[in-house]
Amino acid sequence: MSARENILTKLRAAPRSAPPAPDVAAYYAGTPKLTGLAALKHWAALMRAVRTEVLWVRESDWPRTLAEQVAARGIRTLLLAPSTAHGARAAAALAELAEPPLRLGFDQTIDGWKATLFNEVDAAFTRVRAGIALTGSLIAWPDEHEPRTMSLVPPIHFALFDTRTLYPDFFSAMSAENWAAGMPTNALLISGPSKTSDIQQTVAYGAHGPRELVVLAVLPDEIDLAELEADA
Amino acid sequence: MNEATLTYYPSRDFKANARAALADSNLRASFRGAMDFLMGKRAAQFPDAHELAELRKLGEAIRQKSLAKLPELLEQLEAKLTENGVTVHWAETTEEANAIVHGLIAAKGGKLAVKGKSMVSEETELNHYLEARGMTAIESDMGEYIVQLAGEKPSHIIMPAIHKTRADIARLFSEHIPGTPYTEDVDALIQIGRQALRQMYVSADVGISGVNFAIAETGTLCLVENEGNGRMCTTVPDMHIAITGIEKVIEKLSDVVPLYSLLTRSATGQPVTTYFNMISGPRRPGEKDGPREVHLVLLDNGRSQAYSDEQLRKTLQCIRCGACMNHCPVYTRIGGHAYGTVYPGPIGEIISPHMLGLENTVDLPTASSLCGACGEVCPVKIPIPEMLMRLREESVRDPHEKVAHPLRGQGAGVDKEVKLAWRLWTGLYSKPGYYRLFGWAATRLRGLTPRHQLGWTQNHVPMKPAPKTLHELMRERRKETGR
Numbered sequence: 125m126s127a128r129e130n131i132l133t134k135l136r137a138a139p140r141s142a143p144p145a146p147d148v149a150a151y152y153a154g155t156p157k158l159t160g161l162a163a164l165k166h167w168a169a170l171m172r173a174v175r176t177e178v179l180w181v182r183e184s185d186w187p188r189t190l191a192e193q194v195a196a197r198g199i200r201t202l203l204l205a206p207s208t209a210h211g212a213r214a215a216a217a218l219a220e221l222a223e224p225p226l227r228l229g230f231d232q233t234i235d236g237w238k239a240t241l242f243n244e245v246d247a248a249f250t251r252v253r254a255g256i257a258l259t260g261s262l263i264a265w266p267d268e269h270e271p272r273t274m275s276l277v278p279p280i281h282f283a284l285f286d287t288r289t290l291y292p293d294f295f296s297a298m299s300a301e302n303w304a305a306g307m308p309t310n311a312l313l314i315s316g317p318s319k320t321s322d323i324q325q326t327v328a329y330g331a332h333g334p335r336e337l338v339v340l341a342v343l344p345d346e347i348d349l350a351e352l353e354a355d356a
Numbered sequence: 357m358n359e360a361t362l363t364y365y366p367s368r369d370f371k372a373n374a375r376a377a378l379a380d381s382n383l384r385a386s387f388r389g390a391m392d393f394l395m396g397k398r399a400a401q402f403p404d405a406h407e408l409a410e411l412r413k414l415g416e417a418i419r420q421k422s423l424a425k426l427p428e429l430l431e432q433l434e435a436k437l438t439e440n441g442v443t444v445h446w447a448e449t450t451e452e453a454n455a456i457v458h459g460l461i462a463a464k465g466g467k468l469a470v471k472g473k474s475m476v477s478e479e480t481e482l483n484h485y486l487e488a489r490g491m492t493a494i495e496s497d498m499g500e501y502i503v504q505l506a507g508e509k510p511s512h513i514i515m516p517a518i519h520k521t522r523a524d525i526a527r528l529f530s531e532h533i534p535g536t537p538y539t540e541d542v543d544a545l546i547q548i549g550r551q552a553l554r555q556m557y558v559s560a561d562v563g564i565s566g567v568n569f570a571i572a573e574t575g576t577l578c579l580v581e582n583e584g585n586g587r588m589c590t591t592v593p594d595m596h597i598a599i600t601g602i603e604k605v606i607e608k609l610s611d612v613v614p615l616y617s618l619l620t621r622s623a624t625g626q627p628v629t630t631y632f633n634m635i636s637g638p639r640r641p642g643e644k645d646g647p648r649e650v651h652l653v654l655l656d657n658g659r660s661q662a663y664s665d666e667q668l669r670k671t672l673q674c675i676r677c678g679a680c681m682n683h684c685p686v687y688t689r690i691g692g693h694a695y696g697t698v699y700p701g702p703i704g705e706i707i708s709p710h711m712l713g714l715e716n717t718v719d720l721p722t723a724s725s726l727c728g729a730c731g732e733v734c735p736v737k738i739p740i741p742e743m744l745m746r747l748r749e750e751s752v753r754d755p756h757e758k759v760a761h762p763l764r765g766q767g768a769g770v771d772k773e774v775k776l777a778w779r780l781w782t783g784l785y786s787k788p789g790y791y792r793l794f795g796w797a798a799t800r801l802r803g804l805t806p807r808h809q810l811g812w813t814q815n816h817v818p819m820k821p822a823p824k825t826l827h828e829l830m831r832e833r834r835k836e837t838g839r
C-alpha cells in the first residue's frame with residue numbers, strides 16, 4: 125500500500141464523533157465594525173505604527189504626489205505597469221520630472237532578468253485591490269500586469285490604494301468578494317514594510333522585502349482631509 | 357556554512373541538559389527577558405477578555421471540526437490542489453519525506469535550495485539529508501539563518517535564535533560572512549543578512565517552505581510571516597516545495613480568518629503579520645513570475661498515532677503559535693535546547709512522544725509543574741495539562757497491557773524501585789494488622805527520618821512523621837471527650 129493509503133486508512137480507523145460546528149460568519153456578524161472616517165483613521169494609525177508611509181491623495185493629484193516622492197528619494201529605476209491605466213498615468217507624471225527615473229515594465233518573465241530585478245531596480249509602483257481597517261492591511265492580487273515580485277523585491281514599494289475599497293475586516297473582504305469561488309495563484313495581505321525581530325526582539329525593517337512601503341491612499345472628494353488627520 | 361550536523365536524538369538527556377541550562381545565568385536571563393516581553397505583547401493584544409474567550413472557542417471549534425473530518429479534508433485538499441496544478445505527495449516517515457524532496461530537486465538537476473521557516477523540515481532534518489547528498493539548503497528566515505550559521509537548532513518555534521545575544525550574532529556574522537565587520541547594531545546586522553541572502557534567492561533552484569494553514573475548499577497554502585523571505589522562497593525560484601504535517605488542513609477559506617488572528621496575536625503580540633501569503637497554484641499561462649512547479653509534501657510522522665485516540669487527538673489542534681512555551685515556567689528557566697527535541701516547551705512535551713516514541717521522550721511529560729498556564733493561553737484551547745497527565749499514565753502502563761490504541765513506548769517510564777515501593781504500600785495498606793504496626797513503627801522511629809530527602813529538602817525543611825498516628829490521636833480525643 126502507498127503512504128497515502130496507509131495514512132488515510134489509519135485516520136479512517138480512528139473513532140470519530142462530530143464536534144459542534146463552528147459558525148465563523150455568525151462570529152464576525154457579532155463583532156463591532158469600523159466604518160467611514162473611524163475606519164480610515166484606524167487603518168492609517170496601524171499602518172503607520174509599523175512604519176508605513178500613508179499619504180492621503182485625491183484621484184486627480186496622486187500622480188503628482190508619486191512623482192514628488194520618487195524625486196525626493198532620488199530613485200533612479202522604477203518598475204511599473206504601463207499597460208494599466210494607473211501605470212500609464214504614473215509613467216507620464218514621472219516623465220515630467222526634472223530628472224526622470226528609468227521606468228521599467230515587467231515585460232518578460234522573471235527568469236530572464238532575475239539578477240537585474242534584484243540588483244538594479246530601486247522601487248516599484250503597483251495598485252492594490254483593497255484594504256482592511258481592523259488590522260491596517262492592504263490586499264493584493266498580483267497578476268500578469270503587476271506580478272508577485274513587484275511588491276516584494278524592489279527596496280521601495282509604492283502602493284496605490286483606493287480607500288473606497290477599505291473593508292472593516294478580513295472576513296468582510298473575502299465574503300463580499302466571494303474569494304471562495306476562485307482564488308488567484310497568489311493573494312496577499314501586506315501590512316507594512318518587511319521586518320524582523322529575530323535579533324534580541326529588536327524590530328528592524330527591510331529584512332528581505334521592501335524597506336519602505338509608501339501608500340498613496342486615494343480619498344473620495346467628500347472626505348475632508350483636515351478632519352481625517354485631526355487627533356489622528 | 358557550518359558543516360557540523362547536530363543529530364538531536366531524543367530527550368534522553370533531558371535532566372542533565374536541564375541542570376546545565378539552569379546553571380547558565382546568561383541563558384536564564386535572556387529567556388526570562390524574552391518571555392516577559394512576549395507575554396506582555398500578547399496580553400496587550402487581548403485587552404477584552406470576552407472577545408478572547410469567544411475567539412478561542414471559535415478557534416477550538418474550527419480545529420476540532422477539521423480534525424473530525426481529517427481524512428476527507430485531506431482528500432479534498434489533494435483534489436483541489438491537483439486541480440490548481442499543485443502536485444501532492446504523502447510521506448509516513450521523515451525519511452520518506454526527505455527522499456521525496458531530494459528526488460524532486462534531483463530531477464531538475466538542482467543543487468541549491470533556499471528555505472523559508474518550516475518546523476516540519478526541522479523535524480525531518482531535511483538540511484542534513486540534502487547536504488549529505490551534495491545539495492545545499494540555506495535557511496533564509498533571519499533567526500533560522502543565524503542558528504544555521506552557528507550549527508545549532510532553533511530554541512523556540514517562532515523565534516529560533518532567541519537564545520542568542522546581539523554580540524553572539526555580531527561574532528557569527530563577522531566570522532562566517534566574508535567581508536563582514538564586527539557590529540552589534542541590529543539594523544546593520546539585518547542588512548548584512550539581507551545582502552547575503554538576496555543573492556541566494558536569485559541563484560536558488562528551488563524554494564522550500566512550511567505551511568501554516570492548508571485550505572481544502574480552495575486548495576490554498578497559507579504562509580504567515582514578517583520578513584518576506586517566505587514570499588521570496590515561494591515566488592522567485594522555479595520550483596516551490598512546501599512541506600507540512602497532515603493536521604494542518606482546514607475546511608473553509610473563512611476558517612483561516614479567526615485562526616490567523618489568534619496565531620499572530622498569541623505568537624508575537626502583533627495584530628497582524630507583515631505578510632499573509634496565500635498560494636493557490638503555480639504560475640499560470642500569461643503570468644510572469646511565481647514558480648512553474650509547486651509541490652506539497654504531507655507528513656505523518658506519528659501524527660496518526662495521536663489521531664487514533666480521541667483525547668490525544670487534541671494535540672493536533674495546535675497552530676504552532678508558541679504561546680505555551682512563552683508562558684511556561686519550566687521553558688523560561690531551561691530554554692528550548694534542553695528538551696533535545698524539535699518542538700520544545702509544552703507543545704513539544706505532548707507532540708514529541710508521538711513522533712519519537714515514549715521510550716525516547718519519557719522525561720518530557722514530567723517536565724511540567726502542571727501549573728496550567730499553557731492550557732490557559734493556548735489559542736485553540738488544547739488542554740495541555742490533561743495531555744501531560746495522560747502521557748505520564750501511558751509511560752507507566754504495563755508494557756504488556758493490551759489497550760485499544762497503544763502508544764509507541766508504552767511503559768517506558770516504568771521504574772522498578774517505584775513499582776516495588778507501590779507494591780509494598782499496597783500490601784501494607786490492605787492488611788489492618790500490618791498497617792497498624794507500620795504506623796506505630798513510623799511514628800516511634802521518626803527520629804531516624806533522613807535529613808536529605810532528594811529535591812524536597814532543597815528548599816523545604818525535612819518531612820517527618822508526627823509523634824502519634826491519626827488513629828491514636830482520635831482514640832485519645834474520644835477518651836477525653838467521652839464521645
Ligand code: SF4
Nearest residue numbers: 674675677678680734
Ligand atoms: S499548543 Fe497551543 S499554545 Fe502551544 S503552540 Fe500549539 S496552539 Fe500555541
